[in-house]
Structure formats: C-alpha cells, structure tokens
Amino acid sequence: MRGVRRSAILLGFAALSLAVIADTRQPASMAESLSTQEHVKQPGWWPTKGTPARGEYAGNAACAQCHAALVQSQQQHSMARAAMPGRDSEFLKNHVGAPFNVGANRYEISKDNSGDFRFAATDGSGTASGPITWAFGIGKVGQSYISEAEGKFRELRFSYFRSLNGFDLTPNQSLMKASSLDRAAGRIVSPEEIARCFGCHSTASTVAGKFDPAHAIPGLGCEGCHGPAAKHVSALLAGDVSGLHQVFNPRRLSPAGQVDFCGACHTTWWDVTLHQAVGFANVRFQPYRLERSRCWGKGDGRLTCTACHDPHKALVREAASYDSACLSCHVAGAAVKPDTTHIASACPKAVSNCVTCHMPKYLVEDMHFEYTDHQIRIVRPGEGFPD
Numbered sequence: 001m002r003g004v005r006r007s008a009i010l011l012g013f014a015a016l017s018l019a020v021i022a023d024t025r026q027p028a029s030m031a032e033s034l035s036t037q038e039h040v041k042q043p044g045w046w047p048t049k050g051t052p053a054r055g056e057y058a059g060n061a062a063c064a065q066c067h068a069a070l071v072q073s074q075q076q077h078s079m080a081r082a083a084m085p086g087r088d089s090e091f092l093k094n095h096v097g098a099p100f101n102v103g104a105n106r107y108e109i110s111k112d113n114s115g116d117f118r119f120a121a122t123d124g125s126g127t128a129s130g131p132i133t134w135a136f137g138i139g140k141v142g143q144s145y146i147s148e149a150e151g152k153f154r155e156l157r158f159s160y161f162r163s164l165n166g167f168d169l170t171p172n173q174s175l176m177k178a179s180s181l182d183r184a185a186g187r188i189v190s191p192e193e194i195a196r197c198f199g200c201h202s203t204a205s206t207v208a209g210k211f212d213p214a215h216a217i218p219g220l221g222c223e224g225c226h227g228p229a230a231k232h233v234s235a236l237l238a239g240d241v242s243g244l245h246q247v248f249n250p251r252r253l254s255p256a257g258q259v260d261f262c263g264a265c266h267t268t269w270w271d272v273t274l275h276q277a278v279g280f281a282n283v284r285f286q287p288y289r290l291e292r293s294r295c296w297g298k299g300d301g302r303l304t305c306t307a308c309h310d311p312h313k314a315l316v317r318e319a320a321s322y323d324s325a326c327l328s329c330h331v332a333g334a335a336v337k338p339d340t341t342h343i344a345s346a347c348p349k350a351v352s353n354c355v356t357c358h359m360p361k362y363l364v365e366d367m368h369f370e371y372t373d374h375q376i377r378i379v380r381p382g383e384g385f386p387d
C-alpha cells in the first residue's frame with residue numbers, strides 16, 4: 001500500500017460524507033454530466049429508477065434463453081450478489097453459536113427452526129434480539145445486515161469484514177455510541193434510506209413508485225442496468241425485431257453519460273460535488289476521481305468505466321491486463337512520439353503494470369480494505385491524498 005492511512009469515518013458502507021471545500025479540479029465534461037437525482041427525473045430508463053411496474057421486468061432467467069453466456073458470466077461479478085436474503089449468507093452460517101464482541105457489546109448469531117438467522121445483542125442492561133432478514137454485499141470488502149421487524153428496518157451494529165474474517169463496527173455507526181440496548185442492536189434506517197440501499201444493491205425493489213423488498217430481485221440483475229425488458233423478451237420470442245429497441249443499451253451514451261451511468265450507484269461527479277463530499281472518503285467514488293484525471297480530457301470513450309471493466313464479468317485483478325487501456329492513448333517507449341490516435345506521452349519509468357504506480361491503493365480503515373484511487377496521476381513520494 002502507498003500513501004496515507006486514513007479513516008473515512010463519516011462514510012459508511014452507505015452514506016456520503018459531508019464537509020466543505022471548493023473543488024479545484026472540475027472536469028471539462030462537467031456540462032455533460034448530471035447528478036443521479038437529475039438523471040432519474042429525465043424520461044427513459046436510468047439505473048435506480050423506481051417508476052416501472054413489476055410486470056415490466058422479466059428476470060435473468062428470461063434473458064438466459066438468448067444471452068446464456070452473458071447471464072452465466074455476469075453471475076461471477078460481485079454486483080450480481082450485492083444483496084441476498086440473510087439465510088443465504090455463508091459468513092453468518094460459519095459464525096452460528098460463536099459469540100463475539102464489538103465495542104462494549106456482545107453478539108451472537110443463531111439459527112431458528114425455519115432456517116433463518118437471528119442476532120442477539122447483549123449490553124450491561126439486557127439482551128435484544130431479532131431476525132437477520134437481508135445481507136448486503138457479497139463480502140469482498142465486507143457484509144452488513146438488515147433486520148426487518150414490524151415494518152421497521154434496522155442496520156445491525158456489527159458487520160463482517162473479510163480481512164478480519166470476523167465482525168467489527170458497521171462503518172457508518174462507528175461514531176455513534178451504543179448508549180442504549182436499542183443502539184447496541186443497530187441503527188433504525190428511515191424508509192427513504194432503506195429504499196436507496198436496495199436501489200443500488202438489488203433490482204426492481206421500488207416498482208411503480210413503491211418500495212417493496214419482498215418483490216425485489218436480490219443483487220444486480222441484467223435489468224438493474226438495462227432497465228425492464230419484458231417487452232424486448234416477448235417481442236423477440238415472437239420474432240419481432242423491433243423488440244431490439246425496447247431495452248436500454250448504455251453503449252449509446254456519450255463518454256460522460258456512460259460514466260454517469262455507472263455513477264448512478266458509484267456516485268457521479270455532481271453527486272459528490274453537490275453533497276460537498278470531500279476528503280479521503282471519496283476514494284470510493286470512482287466516477288468522480290476518474291474525471292479529475294488529466295487523462296479524462298473533455299471526456300473520452302477510451303477512458304469510460306467499461307474501457308477497463310466489463311460489467312458482465314468478474315473484476316480482473318492482474319495489473320498488467322489494464323495496460324492496454326492506458327496504451328490506447330499513451331505511446332509506449334520514450335522514442336515514440338504521440339500522434340492523432342495515440343495522443344498522450346510515454347512513461348519515462350516503465351512500459352507495463354501502469355496502474356500499480358499511477359492508480360495507488362489506499363487503506364480505508366473503517367472498511368478494513370484498500371481501495372484503488374481512480375484519479376490517474378503521477379504520485380510523488382510523501383505526497384498525501386489529493387482532494
């Protein structure tokens with residue numbers, strides 16, 4: 001790991017951190033970008049939009065009839081399992097009957113007769129317990145838990161972290177004291193916030209304007225990005241090729257639009273700027289960081305999210321496999337001069353593994369994980385995290 005170790009306390013798994021500092025690195029493509037709230041208000045599909053009816057969604061099994069290979073490979077992406085019923089969590093299963101401490105409190109996971117997991121939280125005054133209804137996150141970094149009881153949603157105070165292979169404080173609760181037994185159990189999440197959690201972590205959780213997790217497709221299915229596609233399916237099954245136009249293809253967006261598209265959940269430049277979220281926490285907001293790089297220029301299709309990440313395949317971990325993206329613009333080797341296709345200069349230091357030096361990783365302490373900074377740049381020794 002390079003650079004600083006800092007804690008992004010205000011930024012949980014979920015929330016944006018709030019602070020005030022003016023941004024000096026405004027991308028030239030700013031005018032082509034919008035906040036997610038604005039995108040969602042426009043006509044047509046946008047991820048997290050909750051207006052289509054449940055019946056407009058067909059589900060992944062329908063897509064598999066014609067896009068079998070894509071359906072299979074997309075299952076390998078973390079996004080496909082970004083939320084699941086609590087009973088499907090391996091981490092909970094592996095920790096049944098093994099009590100653990102987080103802060104001053106003691107917790108235990110158990111399994112009831114129907115196979116569902118429950119939690120019990122104990123402090124000096126007694127024990128509170130409840131069902132663990134949902135697990136959020138495949139657990140690459142960690143997994144958080146939602147308990148749903150009597151129409152209320154609670155985010156439990158403990159989360160699983162892979163690097164610990166155990167539980168610690170849920171990031172956005174680390175500043176809140178567990179002043180009561182109720183608090184020791186977790187944080188009551190407002191109806192608006194819980195709908196947003198499901199909006200980014202599942203498909204079709206809000207339909208016809210109404211949030212109902214019971215009807216959600218857990219995790220990000222095809223239609224979480226491509227929008228409801230029942231019409232596309234029925235038309236093509238009937239041999240009507242006009243159905244090709246009845247599904248959203250983000251490839252047709254401008255480069256800035258494509259980055260905003262992923263930013264519907266990964267946070268756009270405007271989402272960060274309007275919330276005045278600054279500081280180390282924004283290392284997690286890749287669209288914002290990327291568009292602040294000199295490489296981004298006025299917005300270039302060779303540097304959209306999909307230039308490096310196929311959303312239908314598992315994340316690639318080998319640094320060298322990202323070289324081709326860099327070398328689509330940069331010339332390789334000091335002897336070669338930039339031209340109209342390769343517009344950017346060569347590296348005086350190396351010819352491969354570009355991201356290891358120019359996209360450093362930073363440990364976010366609350367998350368117990370090193371995130372990749374998407375602000376591509378020359379990293380000077382001893383320099384802090386550039387805001």
Ligand code: HEC
Nearest residue numbers: 058062063065066222223226229233236237244247248249
């Ligand atoms: C009856 C066969 C069939 C089914 C079922 C089907 N598709 Fe398609 N789809 C096609 C064909 C054929 C194309 C055009 C060739 C291609 O891009 O693969 C296509 C193209 C697409 C495109 C690109 C469209 C464009 O404008 O470029 C998307 C996105 C898509 N399908 C998504 C889905 C999703 C999501 C589902 C499931 C809800 C689904 N499809 C189910 C046959 C089908």
Ligand code: HEC
Nearest residue numbers: 047078079081082137138200201262264265305309311315
């Ligand atoms: C509807 C919300 C949503 C949209 C839209 C979205 N993502 Fe994600 N993405 C998520 C969530 C949630 C996770 C965390 C999944 C997990 O680990 O449980 C994630 C994780 C990822 C990861 C990390 C994978 C890993 O294994 O660590 C990558 C890479 C990624 N997304 C790329 C993209 C790209 C590229 C796009 C645009 C084409 C995109 N995402 C659009 C919600 C979304």
Ligand code: HEC
Nearest residue numbers: 013014136137138139140141142143144196197200265284
């Ligand atoms: C605006 C969209 C958005 C909202 C709202 C949101 N998340 Fe996420 N979440 C993401 C994305 C994108 C990632 C992956 C990238 C990252 O970690 O920054 C993620 C990652 C996670 C992870 C780590 C996943 C893993 O596999 O390691 C957990 C756990 C999580 N979120 C839980 C929650 C919970 C609980 C809520 C609600 C209280 C919530 N999130 C609300 C978009 C969102």
Ligand code: HEC
Nearest residue numbers: 063067070071074079220221222224225250251306311312
């Ligand atoms: C995280 C968002 C995301 C998810 C989930 C997702 N896609 Fe895509 N899909 C995209 C993007 C972005 C593109 C445009 C790719 C590009 O520009 O290279 C695309 C393109 C496509 C295309 C057209 C291919 C082309 O060459 O234009 C098809 C077909 C497709 N997706 C089907 C699916 C199916 C089927 C699923 C579910 C298994 C799925 N997608 C899940 C984001 C997503």
Ligand code: HEC
Nearest residue numbers: 259262266286287290303304305308317322325355371372
């Ligand atoms: C020039 C290549 C490149 C581009 C463009 C790019 N990424 Fe990444 N991304 C990477 C690399 C490299 C990693 C680290 C992979 C690893 O080591 O696990 C990464 C990791 C991630 C992760 C996993 C969490 C982390 O911090 O390691 C997410 C989520 C992600 N990218 C989302 C996005 C989104 C959203 C976009 C578009 C705004 C994007 N990326 C654009 C190269 C890129």
Ligand code: HEC
Nearest residue numbers: 294295300302303325326329344345354355358376377378
């Ligand atoms: C869309 C084209 C494009 C892509 C893709 C691209 N760059 Fe750049 N990059 C540029 C341009 C243009 C500049 C500024 C002029 C120059 O350096 O020639 C630049 C500048 C840089 C700089 C100097 C930054 C500074 O602050 O002075 C570094 C380092 C760099 N790029 C590394 C990379 C790496 C590493 C990748 C892949 C992860 C990458 N670039 C991908 C176009 C691109």
Ligand code: HEC
Nearest residue numbers: 326327330345346347348349350351352353354356357378
């Ligand atoms: C071992 C670390 C390392 C790797 C790997 C690396 N670079 Fe660099 N790069 C540097 C350093 C350090 C500098 C600053 C050199 C200086 O200013 O003296 C630099 C400078 C640059 C510059 C600015 C050049 C200029 O004209 O100012 C670009 C562009 C660049 N690198 C692109 C890349 C690309 C593309 C790759 C992969 C093919 C790459 N780098 C791989 C360390 C690395």
